[in-house]
Amino acid sequence: MPIRSILAKPFASFVVNNRRKWEQRAVETQLSLMKSLVSDASHTLFGKDNKFNQISDYQDFKHSVAVQDYENLKPYIEKVVAGEPDILWKGKPLYFAKTSGTTSGVKYIPISQESIGFHINGARDALLSYVHETGNSKFLDKNLIFLSGSPEMHKKNGIFTGRLSGIVNHHVPSYLRSNQMPSYETNCIEDWETKLEKIIDETIDKPMSLISGIPPWVQMYFDRIQARTGKKIKDVFPEFSLFVYGGVNFEPYRAKLYESIGCKIDSIETYPASEGFIAYQDSQTEEGLLMLLNSGIFYEFIPVGDYFKPNPRRLHIGEVQLGVNYAVVMNTNAGLWGYSIGDTVKFVSLNPYRIVVSGRIKHFISAFGEHVIGEEVEKAMQFAMQRHPEVELVEFTVAPQVTPPEGGLPYHEWLIEFSREPQNIESFAQDINQKLAELNVYYDDLMVGNILRPLKIKSLQRDSFINYMRNEGKLGGQNKVPRLSNDRGIADKL
Template identity: 70%
Template sequence: MGIRALLSLPLARYIVDNQRRWMAEGPAIQAGWQNKLINKAVSTRFGKDHFFKDVHSYDEFREAVPIRDYEDLKPYVEKILHGEPDVLWPGKPTYFAKTSGTTSGVKYIPITADSLPNHINSARDALLNYVHETGKSDFLDKKLIFLSGSPELTTKAGIHIGRLSGIVNHHVPAYLRTNQLPTYEINCIDDWETKLEKIIDETIQQPMSLISGIPPWVQMYFDRIRARTGQDIKDVFPDFSLFVYGGVNFEPYRAKLFEAIGKRVDSVETYPASEGFIAYQDSQTAEGLLLLLNSGIFFEFIPTENYFDEKPRRLSIAEVEVGKNYAVIINSNAGLWGYSLGDTVKFVSTDPYRILVTGRIKHFISAFGEHVIGEEIEKALQYAMQRHPEVEVTECTVAPMVAPPQGGLPYHEWLVEFATPPADPVTFAEDLDRRLTELNVYYDDLITGSILRPLVITSLPKNAFINYMRSEGKLGGQNKVPRLSNDRKIADGLKQS
């Protein structure tokens, strides 16, 4: 056992012992963070605008701080970009994480000296939880790859600006830098496909033990390696033992990824966002991701059915229930206040607080009042694939067809890129549709009432999603295609790609 593997064992024990203490006191820990955040930001411009000096309870906090998205936050961000200090948080942010917004164009999400440990330590702790539970630490002595965006940064108003994954790359612990790949120079290549080929050149002869990234881009990495070598990943990387992923639901990718690997490997799911590291998988046996209640974020939750109300009901962690869908709202030491993350989650446990990510609050289909959400799409797809085990899906998305060009009733169009298509496409589509009617009563009513016809599958050619993302300038990095949308923009773009 090497020195990294050996030293990780007592560190993992220390981290998990501390974690267990705050896991047992979730509501109290969160109340403490509410007070600490308010007290530290009381003299900021935002704190003065929202009368933080008069806030002494959660009820008062809810009254003082409205729910906002990036557009609402943008005027404060603009002041920071023009050099003003003490706007959202004391001083100036250390970084802005630059990310794409659907309505706001480029978004600049602040990362402060106080919030940076949330991003760095949470990624570390996810691995240490795995080490502690399994006793497996040898992977730390071999090569580790993190498929990420470029670490190159720009500067404005004295603040470094870059992609979150690139920012985090600058803070990889020194003891891991010597076995981290790709090298800095290759990681700085902007064009994803050029970068991917260089990454393969650099890694293909190395003892890779940990591979991390968003599943569709890891799949692309694996596919290129197999095409080049004619071998499964287990034969190219016999030391590969741990896959770390986040950003999308893993289930639709699981079969194809493990088929490419050629053996089962352990996996750890994470839930990082530019706005904060929200949760990670702390156990190989327990369902869900551990919500990080002691990491500089005060969480609020809005039942999804109330989200678009004029004044939606906001809940603290003490008020959530298992099995219900909530939109996630964060208040943090990055200077985000009442900020709607855009994600929806469902609690699978409140002792401790563990969640499943169920979708995006604005990614849904409700062209006919059905309000089908991402979780229902994922479950229907998983069900149909279980009934048709030969099927492998590379990627899919769903959109409404309100006015079919061939006439007849409208329907949901499933645009699917199959790695292996169903032997019986008609039955596969019927199984998808049946499961969706079981999951969503409104969709069922529309089908049985002959308002909608059953869903239609459009099979897309190989690399359709890659070609679409390339045409949008979003190939690689942290980008992914939404699983569903309420309009035809993505669907029509895919058909043209």
């Protein structure tokens, strides 16, 4: 009897109705949460050092708590990692989510007893919002596959430590465990390519209805299945009806994924991070992701143009505007304070508060003062692909070529791996360049002023990005290639 799909509908209605209550009081919810977090952490070492007992409103909060990154918080985090209690948050963390940073090396992000539920419920509520809006719940009675990192953990001074996706795996609701795939043993395999082959062995003859993962690694899963069977994914998994993804913009991968599947299916975008579950797509018809403002995180937003100033403007949710790029700052019920996660977002709705992820604050190209960001290069690529519908894309990244080996003016180099190249690659490059110049006036000015010449495309061999990620030890799981960078580090390795 399809009990999951039957029970999901009233539960979805309950969850959505509760969500709408705080949606209508979003600003009040956030400011109340700020006071609650400060109160709960007032007796911690960080709270005492930053005079939490003197904070009564948001102005006090901004005066007491500086915006900081992992390096700034590291002296406190090192005490937490050493097992000391009451440092950033009351008691000790339940887990450490272990991540790799570009400047800080390995990072240990605390997850508390109070915060773990919000990590789990964010993904759950994304599915339930979909059920409530569409009425489709049959997928819950079939097999669900989550392509993620290993759930294996080790203890660090008595605290379980592992990848976020692995930690969350231990908290999958019991009513979904019986149809969750791959098996725990397979999920624990560290080598991505070995793991992928084993996942295919386990899933290829199952009624898969939902597949979740980062698009490039899901594409790799699809490619391997097609290589084995010679069939489209819809013919291998006729029940497959829902794709859940996060971590990267889906648009550059959409055409190839749908071509591999053989038809269009519904999708849900999520925005999870080790620091907290930030947003999810709550509607199949509205743009953007619903920001979760009642999930243990008090958010602040810094206009990107102010970010590198000595005293940047900091705004709470009630002060943001549509269409402005903001750097996201988090204060969490796991003890992260004034924590800049490095992502930038743009609000596309203020009722309710919905966002699109526009890039990374440190991932940009400004070798000549143009400050091109991730959102702009992805929109330019999307425009060119619409103009050249034959194109199928595997992956791409962009870097400056400041001193071209062939001489002449510098340019932006687009390193692209196609699964199907444009019929006219020069025309394709021109379309990207035209759109990028429309989106970024500084880039346009530099070409008009003969500082830059139009971009050039470097077409890469098959599996270039897979080989690069393998060599970096970052193949599979939740890892992703930076969309653009201000130096040649990645480009030269590719």
